Amino acid sequence: MNDDLLRESLVGLYEQAPCGYIFTLSDGTLMRVNQTFLDWTGYARDELVAAVRFQDLLTIPGQIFYENQYDPLLRMQGFVNEVAFDLVRKDRSRLSVLMNSIRRGADGGSGLIASTVFDATQRRRYEHELLLARRRAEDLAAIVTYASDAIVRTSPSGEVENWNQGAAYLFGHAAQEVVGRPLSDIFTLSDDHAENERIGRELSAGHPVRLERRVTGANGRPTDISVGITPHLGLRGELIAVSLIIRDITERVRIKAALAQRGAQLAQAHAALQEAHAQLGVKARLEGVALAARALAHLLGNDLAVPVGTVDMLRDEPSIPPVAVEALATVAEGLDAATRHIEQFQQVLRVAIKDTPVGPSLDLDRSTDRDSLST
Amino acid sequence: MSVLQRNNVTIMGAGTRPMLFAHGYGCDQHMWRLIAPAFTNSHRLVLFDHVGAGSSDLSAYSRTKYNSLQGYADDVLEICDELRLENVVFVGHSVSAMIGLLAAIKEPDRFDSLVLIGPSPRYINDAEYGGGFTRQDIEELLDFQDSNYLGWASNLGPAIMGNLERPELATELTNSFCRTDPAIAKQFAAVTFLSDNRADLPKVTTRSLILQCQQDVIAPVAVGEYTKRHLSNSRLVVMNATGHCPHLSAPEETTAAMRAFLEG
Numbered sequence A: 001m002n003d004d005l006l007r008e009s010l011v012g013l014y015e016q017a018p019c020g021y022i023f024t025l026s027d028g029t030l031m032r033v034n035q036t037f038l039d040w041t042g043y044a045r046d047e048l049v050a051a052v053r054f055q056d057l058l059t060i061p062g063q064i065f066y067e068n069q070y071d072p073l074l075r076m077q078g079f080v081n082e083v084a085f086d087l088v089r090k091d092r093s094r095l096s097v098l099m100n101s102i103r104r105g106a107d108g109g110s111g112l113i114a115s116t117v118f119d120a121t122q123r124r125r126y127e128h129e130l131l132l133a134r135r136r137a138e139d140l141a142a143i144v145t146y147a148s149d150a151i152v153r154t155s156p157s158g159e160v161e162n163w164n165q166g167a168a169y170l171f172g173h174a175a176q177e178v179v180g181r182p183l184s185d186i187f188t189l190s191d192d193h194a195e196n197e198r199i200g201r202e203l204s205a206g207h208p209v210r211l212e213r214r215v216t217g218a219n220g221r222p223t224d225i226s227v228g229i230t231p232h233l234g235l236r237g238e239l240i241a242v243s244l245i246i247r248d249i250t251e252r253v254r255i256k257a258a259l260a261q262r263g264a265q266l267a268q269a270h271a272a273l274q275e276a277h278a279q280l281g282v283k284a285r286l287e288g289v290a291l292a293a294r295a296l297a298h299l300l301g302n303d304l305a306v307p308v309g310t311v312d313m314l315r316d317e318p319s320i321p322p323v324a325v326e327a328l329a330t331v332a333e334g335l336d337a338a339t340r341h342i343e344q345f346q347q348v349l350r351v352a353i354k355d356t357p358v359g360p361s362l363d364l365d366r367s368t369d370r371d372s373l374s375t
Numbered sequence B: 001m002s003v004l005q006r007n008n009v010t011i012m013g014a015g016t017r018p019m020l021f022a023h024g025y026g027c028d029q030h031m032w033r034l035i036a037p038a039f040t041n042s043h044r045l046v047l048f049d050h051v052g053a054g055s056s057d058l059s060a061y062s063r064t065k066y067n068s069l070q071g072y073a074d075d076v077l078e079i080c081d082e083l084r085l086e087n088v089v090f091v092g093h094s095v096s097a098m099i100g101l102l103a104a105i106k107e108p109d110r111f112d113s114l115v116l117i118g119p120s121p122r123y124i125n126d127a128e129y130g131g132g133f134t135r136q137d138i139e140e141l142l143d144f145q146d147s148n149y150l151g152w153a154s155n156l157g158p159a160i161m162g163n164l165e166r167p168e169l170a171t172e173l174t175n176s177f178c179r180t181d182p183a184i185a186k187q188f189a190a191v192t193f194l195s196d197n198r199a200d201l202p203k204v205t206t207r208s209l210i211l212q213c214q215q216d217v218i219a220p221v222a223v224g225e226y227t228k229r230h231l232s233n234s235r236l237v238v239m240n241a242t243g244h245c246p247h248l249s250a251p252e253e254t255t256a257a258m259r260a261f262l263e264g
Helices: A002-015 A035-041 A060-077 A121-146 A165-171 A193-204 A250-316 A322-349 B029-034 B069-082 B095-106 B135-153 B182-193 B198-203 B221-230 B251-262
Strands: A020-024 A030-033 A079-088 A094-104 A112-119 A150-154 A160-163 A209-216 A222-233 A239-248 A351-356 A359-367 B010-012 B017-022 B043-048 B088-093 B111-117 B207-214 B234-242
Touching: A020 A035, A035 A112, A060 A079, A060 A094, A060 B029, A060 B135, A094 A121, A150 A165, A165 A239, A193 A209, A193 A222, A193 A239, A222 A250, A250 A322, A250 A359, B017 B069, B017 B095, B029 B043, B069 B095, B088 B095, B095 B111, B095 B198, B111 B251, B135 B182, B198 B221, B207 B221, B207 B251, B221 B234, B234 B251
Parallel strands: B017 B043, B017 B088, B088 B111, B111 B207, B207 B234
Antiparallel strands: A020 A030, A020 A112, A079 A094, A094 A112, A150 A160, A150 A239, A209 A222, A222 A239, A351 A359, B010 B043
């Protein structure tokens, strides 16, 4: 009686096991399946046993995996554990399972393969979510890793926890040299101790800080940087980490300085131009005056020609009384003097105008035309 | 780092004529464990792992180089060159059959003959070509890679490797022989299953043997027949063995077919 009970229980144990329990030939033909497996796949026993290969119940990717990896592994090693498959039920819906298989009986090609099949629906969902979360994290990590800006994370007390490629490039230190060390070993946020403390207080209060600074970059070169510091607070408002985004702005600073210098140069040039313009005005006026004066002098010379000729004529006249002759001589002297003065004046007017540091002026070494000068 | 290290090259056998074994997608040179012994007296056997598989040097992996099968074919030629192999009998399984064809196109004088086990010049169906898979199937395959990565990651097998030369003394192999870096495995799967080498078949002049299994989901009989039609100087043998790895599931039938071919 006990044997019957035991046998029944053993059969029951097998058929009603909380997992699928199947036996296949080496080529995959199903030879024995338990009730649980039938319930899960929706098939009747005679539809499967000696009629179907296990791999025929798999999705296409599963079949490829079966042929390329699962079966070879089983043949070479004799067992395979925790392989993930999707079984295709009779109604074409999918069941996610995990499978353990072991070769029973003779070695080599013959013998049966015993497999337990576990419903892994929940586990696969969880793994899928994990995978998605991991991919998202990897994408974010990739952004941080390959960002051209330096992105650094420190502990609340300032030890470096994370150091991306941008930081390695900017400061010339690889991550493994720096992680665990105080960030202040590489650079400080301020040369002033009080200022550093103030920044620390701001961060602890949860306020981000921005600053610009000159530090020693890779290869010891002075480097201008802009730093954006963000504190990360925990649930109770305590500082749990600090992240810094550091950008090399040396080029920007240099260009700004060059622009300022260029601006100053432009202002200087502008002032010089204005000065020159003003002086040109003076020069033009001077030249204008000289031209007018020359014309006037010429006219004056012409005006004198007739009186001088007339006086000469009269002085040669014999009938002029002696009083008149003296008077005429005086007039002739006066006219000669005037003529001489006009000629001197005309000499002066022939002089060119030159530019001097204090403005346009007469150039006594040079004349504007080639008239010979009478003395 | 030398080519021999990079590809974990193993050399054995008492013969002089070189026989080079190239494993297919999924596992490594241990796949040849059951048929290699049949040729140790007659040939000098060279076995290797593709970069990214088995005990190859993973640091040698390059996403750009191995973005096509030509990258793998170049490695085959480098191994032949390094070992100064001539008149090579190349034995390639699955995707390595195509890799061997590409190598033989590039250096036809290097090879004596090609043994192609379960070859397929293209896996995805075309208007008039039946590769066996739809594009959706292959996309599903590439997604499936991830779930089994997580599965494998928790898999710990005994860490003792089998002895290829004395398989009867072999102890348990670690699961790692069918596990590779998941990112590399994914790219290798993509390169393999998205490949199209139909145009390369007519370029091969080397004498070839196609070993075709029945009920091979990955390289169906129709594909084997297509390959035979477009590969000049080729012979097709449809075996009794089923599945995709006759060198594991039916080693005697496989070695017999190979011997018959090699002896003329």
